[in-house]
Amino acid sequence: MTTASPRIQIASLDTPLYQRADGATLMCVYVMVILLTPARLILRGLPMSLTPADVLGLFTITLWFCAHFTTTLGIAKGPNAVRRGMFTYGFALLFVYGYATFAYLPSDELNSADHSLVLVVANLGLALGMVDGVRGRERLDFVLKAMVVAGVGMAFIGGVQWISGIDLTVYMELPILHANDVVVQAVEARSGIQRVPATTGHPIEFGVIMAMILPFAVHYGFHARDRGESPRRWWIAAVMIAMGLMFAVSRSGILAIATVGIVLFIGWSGRRRLQAMGVVGAFLVVVQVLFPGLLGTFYNLFTSIGSDDSVRYRVHDYPNATAEFLRRPWFGRGIGTWYAPKHQVFDNQYLLTLVEAGIVGITVLVGIVLIAAYGASKARYLSVDPRDRNLALTLAATAIVPLVGAVTFDLLAFPQVTALMFFLIGACGAMLRIVEDERKRPRQQAPSAPRWDRPVARR
Incomplete structure (x- = not known):
């Protein structure tokens, strides 16, 4: 009796039985909804097309706004470089929206601009919820691990589509959801090899998402033993996500993972x-054995760029985009006002942003990505923990993927x-805040010397 009671007491103090729901909990639900809800499904009964993730984003920014009026809900306060970047991005696009709607806009373009502004606010809610709502390293790991798990689910759906041709997303429609007018093909053919979108709207999007999630599975696989965990599940997750990247058969996905790989390799x-x-080499060998011809398809995608119709289509619209940009070079014609089938599709987010939001829009778009990469890089510089340094490096590497992806497709669409x-x-902003708070805490908690120990000035 006397020897067992201290163990029980220690376990009860050091290992809580439950974790109270907080901002990280909401972000976990959010990322699961983002990745596992089919892109074509929208909520019923709303005046505009909104996905469950869009509604969650609007809900999150409402909670974020209300929580900043209190001091008891645990939301982070104080300056943060990434949060300032989000504010600048939001106010700039709001000004662009006001500039466009101040003049006459056709009703269809005005409705599209209204819809685009709502989506901007929803995405800002997601980013601000991460920056200020995820407090502490363990909670950030919790959210990022949830993202990896959701990525495994997306990769599994894509694998079933690629191997068997069965589209599991047709069985994922809830009563409150219905399909929009966008047609998504479960299996497409490219160079004689089929490509799949999983839960996304296109294989290109699927490939880029897999490339953005894969480095985090690798990170947790490398550092699992440091946390007292088995690395096996994370390496299985990494293999499944990497196979999802292969099943997308997308040049954009390969360019995205190459970008991440270069940054990680340097750091x-x-x-x-x-x-x-060694891991990459073994993976490629397994892919060649299990799926003959798949690696050859990727090789042909890059060697035949000069004769590829998709590349020619992306390039031929440059003169039209330039002419439209020069009509309103600073603020553009309005966010969301250049859309298909009314207007020509550019398949290049930089061109689309220049046309819709002008120089101001392209500056803040590139700016928020660079600020995020700067925030993660600064966190890596300030941290002394090898795990945190590698996580910050992974965040910086994945944060810059949109800069590359924006060249090959209209990413924000x-x-x-x-x-x-x-x-x-x-997440980059949350990582920066966590590291900065830890560096400030020792100075704030250092006890001041007792009054009687202080030297007394002599007269």
């Missing part, structure tokens, strides 16, 4: 680089990859 130690190259972009931007 990793020599030992980690050798381990990563795809809701899931756009939401994931803002999610990771917010």
Whole structure:
């Protein structure tokens, strides 16, 4: 009796039986909804097309706004570089919207602009919820692990589509949801090899999302033993997500993972680089054995760029985009006002942003990505924990993926990859806040010397 009671007491103090729901809990639900809800499904009974993730984003920014009027709800306060970037981005696009709607707009373009502004607010809610609502390293890990789990679910759905041709998303429609007018093909053919979108709206979006999530599965696999966990589940998750990237058969996905790989390769130690190259080599061998011809398809995608019709289509619209941009170079014609089938599709987010939001819009779009990468890089510089340094490096590497993806497709027109972009931007801000708070805490908690120990000035 006397020896057992202290153990029970220690376990009850150090291992809480439950975790109170907080901002990280909401962000976990959010990222699950983003990745696992089919892109074509929208909520019924609303005056505009909104997905469940859009509604959650609006709900989150409402909670964020109300929580800042209190001091008891645990939301973070104080300056943060990423949060300032989000404010600048929001106010700039609000000004662009006001500039466009001040003049005459056709009713269809005005409705599209209204819808785009609502989506901007929803995505800002997601980013601000991450920056200020996720408090502490453990809660940030909790949210990012939930993202990896959701990515595994998305990869599994894509794998079933690729291997068997069965589209599981047709069985995921809830009574409160219905399909929009966008047609999503479960299986497409490219260079004789089929490609799949999983729960997204297009294989390109699927491939880029897999490339953005994969580095986090690798991170938790490398550092699982440091946390007393088995790395096996994280490596299984990494393999499944990597296979999802392959099943997308997307140049954009390969460019995205190459971008992440270059940044990680520069920041990793020599030992980690050798381990990563060994893992990649073994993975490619397995892919070649299990799915003959798949790697050859990727090779042909890049060697045939000069004769690829999709590349020609992306390039031929440059003169039209330039002419439209020069009509309103500073503020553009209005966010959301250039849309298909009324207008030509550019398949290039930089061109689309220049036309819709002008120089101001392209500046704040590139700016929030660079600020997020700066925030993660600063967190890596300030931290002394190897796990935190690698997590910050992973966040910085994935944060810049949109800068590359925006060249190959109109990224902001795809809701899931756009939401994931803002999610990771917010994660960069949360990481920076966590590290900065830890550096401030020792100075704030250091007890001052007792009054009687202080030297007394002599007269």
